[in-house]
Amino acid sequence: MKITVIGTGYVGLVSGVCYAHLGNEVICVDKDVQKIATLKAGVIPIYEPGLKELADACMESGHLQYTTDLGEAIQEAEVVIIAVGTPPLPGGGADLQFVEAVAREIGANLNGYKVIVVKSTVPVGTNETVEEIIARHTIHAFDIASVPEFLREGTAVSDTLNPDRIVIGTKSDKAADRLSELHKPLTNQIVITDIRSAEMIKYASNAFLATKISFINEIANLCEKVGADVTEVAGGMGLDKRIGGSFLKAGIGYGGSCFPKDTKALIQIAGNVEYDFKLLKSVVEVNNHQRFGVIDKLYRALGSLQGKRIAIWGLAFKPDTDDVRESPAIEIVERLLELGAVPAVTDPIAMSNFRKLINHPSIQWSATALEAAQGADAVCLLTEWQDYIQVDLRKLEQVMARPILIDGRNAYSTKQLETGRFAYYPVGRPALNNEDIAIHEMI
Incomplete structure (x- = not known):
């Protein structure tokens, strides 16, 4: 099947690569000239395990192409997938300007019947708006469908190729049949429903x-x-x-x-x-x-945080991604800075993205977990990267000024810590060795 995916963000790129992996002819489109040049050079702009290898194989086989020519890509497709961003507005609603702009472009470039799929996450009723916009700009027949994505960052390729279900919302039997055929190699659990219900699902x-x-x-x-x-x-x-x-x-x-x-x-x-x-x-x-429970535990362990070096292990919102959007680490680090602490931050791959959001002169940027912990008054685990879970706790204790460990992800077991001197503060579990250890050491 000939598929055009509009938007090479997280959803669009992963979806396009996976559709190509299934043997479809896929064109991924983006107006960002530099981004398309980067993708053509085999460089994947997001971190997602397995994605680059799959993309390279699909490009080599000829099933995957990248372009900035939206009009030509639309005209060559049987299925056109809208996967552009819908960022939040200040009031919490979704900003639909990119979806609506793409709808106008689709209408202007239709050259025959196509199925138009909205994969972007959009408010209920948006597909109908998209349909109206396209209809105003074309004389050609088309059908609209909502096929929401359910992929998780860090396991997006696996989630796309092994979905729990595929939801198809459409009022057209023809579109439902075409999209069912496209997704049957992935799962037999295909839910056909009306458009508004698909959006709500x-x-x-x-x-x-x-x-x-x-x-x-x-x-x-x-x-x-x-x-x-x-x-x-x-x-x-x-x-x-x-x-x-x-x-x-x-x-x-x-x-x-x-x-x-x-x-x-x-x-x-x-x-x-x-x-x-x-x-x-x-x-x-x-x-x-919930994220400020880390700050409360630091207060319990240290009292004033003024001048205290606090190691922050993990800046991405979850492991196996470089995404720092809405990461709890953002507000935790900002609060530490307000309280006069010196955050020593580290992350295997999300450092540069985090630095774009917060680049305060008091932040110490550390290449490794032990470097961040050097001379630290406490370590706060915020992202459960395997590197941090498997760290040598004996070495950690030796490099720290005070053996205080705040485990924001319950990554460590009591058995791991029972032979050391750590004052250990997990979430919703009994603390360990925390009988005023910090206060005694300060005295």
Whole structure:
């Protein structure tokens, strides 16, 4: 099948490469001349395990091309996929200017029947708007469909090639058949529904997962006060088939490009029809506060943070990505700077992206975990990279000024720490060796 993917951001590039891997003829389009030149040179501008290898193979086989010529790419396609960004507006809604601009371009360049797919995450009713815009700019027949993506950064290639389900929202049997044929190599779990329901499935799915995360974080906070262990609680909960064990890992909250944006957008969608989505508002509120538990634990361990060197391990919102959008590390580092601390930050691949957001002169940029911890009064694990989980804790203790470890992701077991002197503060689990260790050392 001949497919054109408009937009070479995270969703567009991964989707285009994976469709090409299935043997389709794929053209990925972007107006950014430099980006297309970079992609043609075999350089992938995002970090995603396995993506470069797949893209290189697809280019070599001739199934994948990159171009800035949107008109020609549209005219050559049977299926045109819109995968441009929908960044959040100040009020929480989605900015649709790029989607609408692409719709006008599609209408102006149609040369025959095509199926137009909106893969970008858009508010309910947007596909109808796209259809109206295209119709105003063409005399040719076309069908519109919503096919939302459910990929996760860090496992995006695997998620795309091994999906739990494919959702196709359309009012056209012809479009449904064509898109079902395209996706059958991936899964038999293909859901055909109306367009508005497909749009809502995407938001509802992400909002529910965000709700699970905020719920288990609230349970973790309660566990700390009553002396329970949230990892044991979550394990017991997850064995219930009605609940399931996924997304029940307590920590410092969700981040990234999807959950924060989509939860706020769904609240906005509800507000537009005069519905007060109280539950989801609380989910967002809980998540916003959860990251500052790291600061509270630092206060418990050190008292004043003025002049204290605090090692920050991990800047990406999750491991196996260089994405720092909505990362809890942003607000934590900003708060440390406000309190007069000296953050020593490190991340295997997200340093440059983080530096674009925060480049304060007090920040110490460190190449490795142990370098960041050198002379530190505390280490805060914010992203559970394997490099950090597997660090030699004996060496860590030796290089630190004070053996204080704040584990924002519950990455370490008590067994790992029981032979050392660390004052260990996890999330929702009993602390270890924290009987005023820092206060005693300061005295």
